[in-house]
Amino acid sequence: MSKNKKLKKSILTTSLIAALMSLSVEHTRLNLSKVNANDVIQSQDIASKEISQNHTWTVLPNKINKSPADNRDYQAIKLANGMTVLLVSDPKATRSLGVLALPIGSLDDPKDQQGLAHYLEHMVLMGSTKYPEPSGFSEFLNKHGGSHNASTASYRTNYYFEIDDSGLDEALDRLADAIASPLLDPSNADKERNAVNAELTLARSRDGMRMAQVSSETINPNHPASQFFGGNLETLRDKPGSQLQSTLVEFYQKFYSSNYMVGVIYSPRPVTELAKLANETFGRIQDKSATVPIIKEPIVRKEDKGVIINYVPVQPLKQLQIEFRLPDTHIDTKSLAFLEKNETYISYLIGNSSQGSLAQTLKSQGLIESIYAGASLEQNRNAGIFSINIDLTDKGLKSRDKIIAAVFNYLNLIKTQGIEQSYFDEVKRVLNIDYEFPTLTRDMDYVSGLAENMLIRPIEHVVDADNAISTFNKDAILSRLSDMTIDNARIWFISPEEPHTKTAYFMQAPYQVNAISDEQKAKWRTLEKEWHFSLPQLNPYLADDFSIHYDASQIIAKPARIENSELANLSQDTSLATAAIKVFSMPSKAFIEKPNADITLTLRSPLPKAQLSPEQKMNNQILFALSDYLAGLALDELSYQASVAGIDFSSYYNNGLVISANGYTQHLLELMMSLTKQYATFIPTEQQFNQAKVWYLDQLLTADKVKPFELALQPLQTVSRVPYFEREARRIALEKLSIKDLIDYRDSLFKEKQFELLSVGNLTKTQIANFIHQFNQSLPDGIAKQGESFEADFGRRIVFDKPRQIQLTREGTTTDSALAAVYLPIQTLTSNAQNRSDIESSNSHNEATTKLLNEIIQPWFYDKLRSQEQLGYALFTLPFSLGEQWGIGFLIQSNIKQPAQLLTYFNAFYDEASSKLEKLDDSTFKQYQSGLLAQLNEPSQTLNEEANQFKADFFRGRYDFNAKETLITSVENLTRNDVVAFFNQTVLGQNRFAILSELSGTEQDTPEFTQDSNWSKVENVSTLQSTLTIEQQ
The missing domain is CATH 3.30.830.10 (Metalloenzyme, LuxS/M16 peptidase-like)
Known part of the structure; x- marks a missing residue:
């Protein structure tokens, strides 16, 4: 089963290409209570009055929409230089963060210095007038337990850091000085050109980046998105009529202007203090009255649509992607169109795995591994993208025509029968639940996301942009679906054996592009008639009971054991008193008022009476991977429904089967019991078993196709996995395994095991005891008994x-x-x-x-x-x-x-x-x-x-x-x-x-x-x- 996709992310997903079109440089490291809404408004009003007394900045009147469970104070101000800064005061924060972003990116590169925005991002951080040391920023942050990063996307550039609050003032001063007065020292030019070149060379092993370059070469060549977005030693150099250093300085002077920059300062300090800090630091960046270049060229012409792009991946991918460019989506911070969530609605129905749906039908026929859809509406400034992404099986790879026909058949079904208030209400309910009970993060991802939203959304929606949803707009959904035709599609065929006639510049990615022929279109339309789908059923597991079972007086420092006698008493199951059970639980310390829990169940194996042979150990490792994959197929619909309902499941092996779940507690144990029972009883078909074997071989091949530094790390990561078997040995062993071997092994996972459980969060001892009682009853022989004969195996x-x-x-x-x-x-x-x-x-x-x-x-x-x-x-x-x-x-x-x-x-x-x-x-x-x-x-x-x-x-x-x-x-x-x-x-x-x-x-x-x-x-x-x-x- 591995891990099910979290639907709240799935229905909001961006396409593979869109998600991977930004370049970032990692500089340092690999690696809630409800409040009354009126009280929040009142506190914001008080803060606004206090900070507006200083006339060097203006408090924006817009109230920042946020969840009632979010007790952080948000206040937006505009500095005298025109820069908008979001101040976030969080009394619970132990670290502070800062972000600066501007709406300029690779779309703005001059044609004769492609990659310049990315190169400038590197050079800006190589010393400033006040802090000239090139590595000074990173060393300062490290001394204060911090780190920083920067990234260049097509339409924006971001700089951000985190640090212990005691270092916030200087960290902001350093970042502001880097933006306001960078040295742009020519002596660093070759170093950073080489760094940019090395970064893009590294990207050759990332299919997302390779596909982004192929995409650039197959759209309108007059659109700036068609340029080489990252830069390298060839594109970033002196050329006749274009000197790199002078062009770099000109680009900086033209575009690095405070009037359209945005910033975020996140700290435990009050907003009054943060406003002064913003003014003292970001306030000295110069206002050059710059404007964001307007793009008038369409992202795709007629000849760029209705095409098939064959792409040879570096990973052993077998995928089908159907993308539609959206010419009517423009970056507009005043527009409220994003509130309709039309693309989210369509994505939700496409990815739904209920009985008879597109996803469930294609999976049940062994054609696909997964299907999901999503949109990125702003990546090209004057156009967005909607993409349907399908992971294929070997059978599906040979049946792409059937699958394409199925997708367009299903899109037509949604268009004619599936635009319903009830589906919209379900999407809205999912988003609202997530809004009411948010996961409040306090990291660089969160603050950089706020800055990103400040560049593309109205200021009042920078916090709730993903969850805010307005009213059902049937006509708008219909209009979007009406554009999703074969003639408007760009269809990607992705596999190692794709035909190709071209190689993408620098990425070394083989591909070809051809118009979809009339014969091909006619074939798909004929095949469409062979498919019959049902629209999704509404989800029965969405929570409506958010009862909290603990209060602050019951918080403990670490998990405590629930003794067997207490479990037996609470569940009225006397057999638990002598069962081989170890149960530990605690309410959450940090999230006592959230109706969620995280639960981990392991069926611990006993110490073996006799050592297995190396061959048996290797077979068992393979069989677990196969059984886990096949369980995922068998549990797909239930797992998907759980995911929509905010409950995530995962399974893996750790000296016994481990099943973990986290999410809203109303249906958590019920779903965990259902999934566990089905895991223990599924019977795969011969076709599914063979599909699992192919999947396993693909996993072995994928491990050989990762980035070079990841390949170098692999021996160090695997040497402590005892015993470790080489991939070639496992390939050979795989061929000899049968369905009987798999069923026998799967059954052994549930026999004579010690039951161990760890619960953190909103589950009571009685709920846990009753769950264990049900689990005990579901096993043919029950949970193993305590005694000298059972000694747990910890590996x-x-x-x-x-x-x-x-x-x-x-x-x-x-x-x-x-x-x-x-x-x-x-x-x-x-x-x-x-x-x-x-x-x-x-x-x-x-x-x-x-x-x-x-x-x-x-x-x-x-x-x-x-x-x-x-x-x-x-x-x-x-x-x-x-x-x-x-x-x-x-x-x-x-x-x-x-x-x-x-x-x-x-x-x-x-x-x-x-x-x-x-x-x-x-x-x-x-x-x-x-x-x-x-x-x-x-x-x-x-x-x-x-x-x-x-x-x-x-x-x-x-x-x-x-x-x-x-x-x-x-x-x-x-x-x-x-x-x-x-x-x-x-x-x-x-x-x-x-x-x-x-x-x-x-x-x-x-x-x-x-x-x-x-x-x-x-x-x-x-x-x-x-x-x-x-x-x-």
């Missing part, structure tokens, strides 16, 4: 207990090379309980050390290898765990150097970093330490996040649930000498376990791997595992 773990230096190499198939290196302190193996406790304490200390070390050296690594040496775009340091041991990792993807050369740069950096660490003063060290502690102490932003902090302990059988507090204590106790000693001993010393994972790219003729006798070359991960110590957890 086996790798122990890195001897100093070694391991090298794994692989030749890649794309231009870029990659190198990943991880260094671990060794650990002594012991089974003694006291020593085991000492080991856990040591592991926590090492986790704390590596996380703090990473905060310190990450910007150094980025500045040295990316900014100075220009080795690549994707490069990171990261705290890394192998098994339960923590070390430090270094990672880079490069389009100019081979792995052996990259290791030379790594080693040089290690020496330099050691020297800088030795010179680090205690005051600076304390800043980094405080920043990390601020991150660790940050309250959970969602109920799921709150529950997740306890799940690692839950799965390991550590029922004191103290991993987080132990880590925080370990960070508090760290000294500068601890961090310096760890780096010197683990990275530079000899008493360590080190792994190099090297991937050679094709840019150079000959692979160059590290040639050093100190490194022992190992063929693959399974071979490495066979040489390591393994112990039972």
Whole structure:
């Protein structure tokens, strides 16, 4: 079953192409109570009066629409320079955030310097008049536990950061100065041109970016969206009549103007204080009275519609996409047309999986894996896009004509019979429930989303734009559907075997485009008549009971066990008193007033009486993946209905079957019981079983087609999965498996298991007890009994207990090379309980050390290898765990150097970093330490996040649930000498376990791997595992 799609996102989804047409540069890191609405208005009025007393800015009269459950204060002001700034005061915020955005992007690139907007985004952050150091912003943020990012899309550019509130003033000052007075130093030009080039080279392994370029080459060539949007060394250079540096400065001077810029400042401080801060920082950006260029050219001409685009993906995708360009959607911050949600309505019906629908019928016939639709209305400034995206099975790949006919048949059914008030009311209800009980996030995604909405929506709707919905407009929906014809469609055929006659510029993406012939259209119209669909049924699981079962007096710090005797008493099921059950629950600490819960159920396997053979272990791994996939097919309709109703399910294996659910509690346990029962009883057909096998092979192939740096990381991520089997071995084993094997294995998941459950949120002990009673009754043999015979299996773990230096190499198939290196302190193996406790304490200390070390050296690594040496775009340091041991990792993807050369740069950096660490003063060290502690102490932003902090302990059988507090204590106790000693001993010393994972790219003729006798070359991960110590957890 894996994980069902969350429908509230699904019905609001943007198309694959639209979602991936922005470029971002990651600079730092990989990685509620109801209030009375009248009280909110009154508090906003008071705040408005207070801040309007200062005449250097104007308080906008627009009231920001927000959920009654959102107790944050929002106030929009306009500075004297014309910039609109949204101030958000959140007393619960532990960190502050800032955003600046402008409505200029790649659509505005000059033809002779394509990618200039993206290049300028890079250059702006490379030092300013007041803060000239190129890496000064990122280093300042890191010291205060922060990070930042920037991105360039077709129609806008965004800059944003997060930081501990104590650093907010200077962070805003730094960002404002970068925008108001960037150095745009020519000495940084080649560095950033190379960075942009490396970023776009990296994008060659992302199908969304590749398809975006193909799209650019198949639309109206006179529309600015047809240009190369990202930039590279060829497009960004001096040319006759166009000097890059002078054009860059001209572009900045023309477009970086405060009058149409927007900003967001998010902080626990009151809006009165934030207004002054906005004026002191953003207020000094110059107003140049700039205007957004008007695009008059249509995005597509007649000859650009009614076409088939054959595209060869880098991933083993099998997809069909039907897109319609929407010429009547323009960016207009005064328009309220978005409130009608017409595209959302159509998307909702297309993706609906109820009996007889398009989605359910195509899935039941084994033609598709999934179907969803969505719109992006603003991406091209004067036109939007509506896209229907279909993941095909092998059978469906051979039946694309039938599927296309089915889609147009269904669109016609919606047009003639499906534009109904009842469906609109259901969509409205889903959106309203989400509005009444929002997930209140406090991160960079949230504030950058606010800024984005400020550029395209009326200011009063920047918070509720996704959920606000007006009245049913049948004529508008009909008009949109009437435009969804074959003649207006651009149909993408996506698979590895597509015919192609062209290669997309720089992305190296094979494709071709041809007009849909009259014969093809006639064939589809004939095939349309063979399909008969039903419109969706209304969803019976939408919540209408939002009762809260706890109050603040019942909050506890961590999950507490519900004893078997209490479960038996509450459920009136005496058998539970002696059952192998471990149940833990707690009301939410952070979301006590939300009618939601997060529940995790695991059927823990006992320790095996006899070890399985390697072949049996491998078969079981494959069979679980197959059974989980097939359960997803069997449970599709119910899972979809749950998703619409705000309930998400996922299933996976962790020393036993794990089923998790989160959402509104009214129907949560009822749906979880239904899904679990069906999981335990589904019987696949031979066709479905073969479909599952093809799916599994596709997953194996997909794992080989990821980005180069992800390929380099794979051995490090999989070495601690015990046992690990190579992909080729699993391919061979897959062929021998039968339906009987699968059913026998699936049945074994529910036999003789220990039942363990963790509940966080709005579920009472009685509700949990009754659920367990029903679950016990549903199993043929019931839950296993307690006793000496049952000892739960918590898996086996790798122990890195001897100093070694391991090298794994692989030749890649794309231009870029990659190198990943991880260094671990060794650990002594012991089974003694006291020593085991000492080991856990040591592991926590090492986790704390590596996380703090990473905060310190990450910007150094980025500045040295990316900014100075220009080795690549994707490069990171990261705290890394192998098994339960923590070390430090270094990672880079490069389009100019081979792995052996990259290791030379790594080693040089290690020496330099050691020297800088030795010179680090205690005051600076304390800043980094405080920043990390601020991150660790940050309250959970969602109920799921709150529950997740306890799940690692839950799965390991550590029922004191103290991993987080132990880590925080370990960070508090760290000294500068601890961090310096760890780096010197683990990275530079000899008493360590080190792994190099090297991937050679094709840019150079000959692979160059590290040639050093100190490194022992190992063929693959399974071979490495066979040489390591393994112990039972």
